[in-house]
Amino acid sequence: xxxxxxxxxxxxxxxxxxxxxxxxxxxxxxxxxxxxxxxxxxxxxxxxxxxxxxxxxxxxxxxxxxxxxxxxxxxxxxxxxxxxxxxxxxxxxxxxxxxxxxxxxxxxxxxxxxxxxxxxxxxxxxxxxxxxxxxxxxxxxxxxxxxxxxxxxxxxxxxxxxxxxxxxxxxxxxxxxxxxxxxxxxxxxxxxxxxxxxxxxxxxxxxxxxxxxxxxxxxxxxxxxxxxxxxxxxxxxxxxxxxxxxxxxxxxxxxxxxxxxxxxxxxxxxxxxxxxxxxxxxxxxxxxxxxxxxxxxxxxxxxxxxxxxxxxxxxxxxxxxxxxxxxxxxxxxxxxxxxxxxxxxxxxxxxxxxxxxxxxxxxxxxxxxxxxxxxxxxxxxxxxxxxxxxxxxxxxxxxxxxxxxxxxxxxxxxxxxxxxxxxxxxxxxxxxxxxxxxxxxxxxxxxxxxxxxxxxxxxxxxxxxxxxxxxxxxxxxxxxxxxxxxxxxxxxxxxxxxxxxxxxxxxxxxxxxxx
RNA sequence: GGCGGGGUAGCUCAGUUGGUGAGAGCGCAGGAUUCAUAACCCUGAGGUCGCGGGUUCAAAUCCCGCCCCCGCUACCA
Numbered sequence: 001x002x003x004x005x006x007x008x009x010x011x012x013x014x015x016x017x018x019x020x021x022x023x024x025x026x027x028x029x030x031x032x033x034x035x036x037x038x039x040x041x042x043x044x045x046x047x048x049x050x051x052x053x054x055x056x057x058x059x060x061x062x063x064x065x066x067x068x069x070x071x072x073x074x075x076x077x078x079x080x081x082x083x084x085x086x087x088x089x090x091x092x093x094x095x096x097x098x099x100x101x102x103x104x105x106x107x108x109x110x111x112x113x114x115x116x117x118x119x120x121x122x123x124x125x126x127x128x129x130x131x132x133x134x135x136x137x138x139x140x141x142x143x144x145x146x147x148x149x150x151x152x153x154x155x156x157x158x159x160x161x162x163x164x165x166x167x168x169x170x171x172x173x174x175x176x177x178x179x180x181x182x183x184x185x186x187x188x189x190x191x192x193x194x195x196x197x198x199x200x201x202x203x204x205x206x207x208x209x210x211x212x213x214x215x216x217x218x219x220x221x222x223x224x225x226x227x228x229x230x231x232x233x234x235x236x237x238x239x240x241x242x243x244x245x246x247x248x249x250x251x252x253x254x255x256x257x258x259x260x261x262x263x264x265x266x267x268x269x270x271x272x273x274x275x276x277x278x279x280x281x282x283x284x285x286x287x288x289x290x291x292x293x294x295x296x297x298x299x300x301x302x303x304x305x306x307x308x309x310x311x312x313x314x315x316x317x318x319x320x321x322x323x324x325x326x327x328x329x330x331x332x333x334x335x336x337x338x339x340x341x342x343x344x345x346x347x348x349x350x351x352x353x354x355x356x357x358x359x360x361x362x363x364x365x366x367x368x369x370x371x372x373x374x375x376x377x378x379x380x381x382x383x384x385x386x387x388x389x390x391x392x393x394x395x396x397x398x399x400x401x402x403x404x405x406x407x408x409x410x411x412x413x414x415x416x417x418x419x420x421x422x423x424x425x426x427x428x429x430x431x432x433x434x435x436x437x438x439x440x441x442x443x444x445x446x447x448x449x450x451x452x453x454x455x456x457x458x459x460x461x462x463x464x465x466x467x468x469x470x471x472x473x474x475x476x477x478x479x480x481x482x483x484x485x486x487x488x489x490x491x492x493x494x495x496x497x498x499x500x501x502x503x504x505x506x507x508x509x510x511x512x513x514x515x
Numbered sequence: 516g517g518c519g520g521g522g523u524a525g526c527u528c529a530g531u532u533g534g535u536g537a538g539a540g541c542g543c544a545g546g547a548u549u550c551a552u553a554a555c556c557c558u559g560a561g562g563u564c565g566c567g568g569g570u571u572c573a574a575a576u577c578c579c580g581c582c583c584c585c586g587c588u589a590c591c592a
Contacts, residue, residue, distance in 0.1 A: 008592095009592070011592065012591070012592075014591095017592090018592075019592095020592045021592055023592085024592065054591090128591090132589090132590080166589095188519065188520060188586075188587095189586090189587090191518085191519060191520090191587085192518085192519070192586070192587045192588085193587085195517090195518055195519075195587070195588075196587070196588070196589080198518095199588075199589090201589085202589070204589085204590085205590095226590090227590090228590070257592085258591095258592045259586080259592095260591065260592065261590095261591080261592075262587095263587090263589080263590075264590075267589090268590085287592095289592075290592095326527085328527095328528085332585090333527090334527090339526095339527090342526095342541065342542080343541085345552095345554095346540085346541060346542095347540095349552055349554075350552075350554055350555075351554090351555085353551095353552060353554090354551055354552055354554050354555065355551085355555080356551095357550095357551050357552060357554090358550050358551035358552090358554085358555075359550085359551085360551095361550065361551060362550050362551085365550085408540095411540095415555095418554095418555050418556080419555085419556070421550075421551090421555075421556090422548085422555060422556045422557090423556085425548095425550080426550070427549080427550040427551095428550090430550090497552060498552095499552080500552065501552060501553095501554085
């Protein structure tokens with residue numbers, strides 16, 4: 001079966017994880033779980049990007065060594081991954097020993113290709129932005145402070161630096177975009193990248209001598225790698241590069257990233273790989289941001305929210321569901337307690353939870369065994385036809401990196417099943433035609449089984465419980481078993497509510513200040 | 516400034532190459548029902564389809580102008 005290597009961006013642990021980190025992690029987890037259930041050989045990588053000047057400074061401010069500082073922060077990212085049921089195969093840290101080896105091997109390949117050269121870099125540098133600015137991009141404030149375009153202070157910095165011949169790759173990158181238009185998605189992002197590259201690329205400074213919290217440049221004492229070489233290489237490390245066996249996983253099938261880092265993944269990363277003579281990832285998908293009432297979260301706005309607290313408040317699976325369903329993947333979306341509660345009540349409690357409850361309760365009352373299938377009529381055929389169409393629709397959504405569309409399709413079938421029950425009214429048939437009532441309940445239960453299987457990537461724990469209620473053996477829950485219909489007569493455990501309604505009010509605040 | 520994407524019911528959005536009375540979900544109102552988590556099912560409420568022109572038998576859908584929002588424009592999820 002085909003293999004599927006999928007990654008999130010690695011997170012910079014200079015602050016606590018927030019809902020944006022959770023969003024990317026959950027979406028990528030959905031992709032990975034879906035592929036596993038679909039029988040593919042999956043590797044799912046996520047982790048943290050721990051080097052750089054900002055970390056070194058934060059550590060010093062905290063009176064810690066950089067290593068001690070990141071150890072403390074990274075623990076919070078790992079805790080978030082645990083709390084959100086992120087099924088990663090590895091949590092990579094750029095401070096891991098094998099990552100240094102991978103980076104240096106990548107560097108050596110780029111050097112061997114003649115794409116690295118030593119020069120001097122001089123310019124106005126913003127520590128906060130980790131960016132150099134051209135003189136005309138800076139302005140001098142009334143108090144004499146020179147600031148960059150983002151308003152952060154800049155200082156004149158001149159240092160020796162290794163440069164990467166990015167300029168050489170203008171043409172190859174444009175060819176890549178032309179040959180493989182789905183390399184960057186959504187398509188609007190590809191257009192932006194093309195426009196960016198068409199303006200021409202300048203060589204890129206890829207080492208620093210001004211600090212040492214980074215991966216040493218091989219054979220060049222005093223130089224550490226510029227953070228993006230270091231960070232991007234994590235995807236190779238996660239595949240086992242430079243060991244020979246890394247061909248099993250590399251190239252990656254998909255990098256899931258935020259729209260703010262599309263350029264690094266769509267321009268620098270393929271250029272590095274081309275230089276190194278390594279195959280390119282198949283696709284890069286830049287998702288949107290989750291805004292709180294239209295605003296990006298920031299500590300100063302006081303709207304930083306701990307995703308772990310939200311998961312605790314609403315339940316891990318419901319919170320995951322909200323993230324996956326409420327936002328068209330690729331676009332920005334908004335969240336609020338009101339929006340979460342409305343979504344969970346409408347979809348999970350009213351539609352899916354109630355469907356499961358009414359069906360299982362009727363079955364329990366009728367003897368607690370899977371009813372006999374019997375002879376279905378037109379209504380049954382119609383219902384099953386809709387359920388039959390679901391796997392293909394979900395696979396299509398998965399291929400398009402659109403979990404929201406997969407959930408749309410699944411919940412349309414949930415709604416159809418509620419309607420089916422209303423029309424067939426098995427509670428009435430029970431008195432007039434018990435066999436017909438059984439047939440109706442069997443069909444409802446069977447559709448619920450398929451829905452539950454397909455919803456596992458979004459809500460692994462709750463769907464496991466639902467499948468338990470249907471007595472579906474644990475080993476019969478991957479997509480290969482979608483066609484193995486429920487067998488009449490199977491004893492079922494007593495059902496219980498899966499998705500209680502949640503109150504839209506929020507008695508306790510789940511926001512919290514972070515470091 | 517340049518390039519790109521948008522402005523459609525209270526909210527979030529669908530609306531292929533212009534054409535049966537402008538749609539979905541949520542929210543709201545009424546009804547029906549009682550198997551079920553005050554849930555499910557039915558019905559409805561009417562939005563100048565950003566503004567102004569134009570093309571056409573016919574435009575939300577094409578053209579022109581204008582207003583507003585957003586993204587990218589060399590390094591923050």
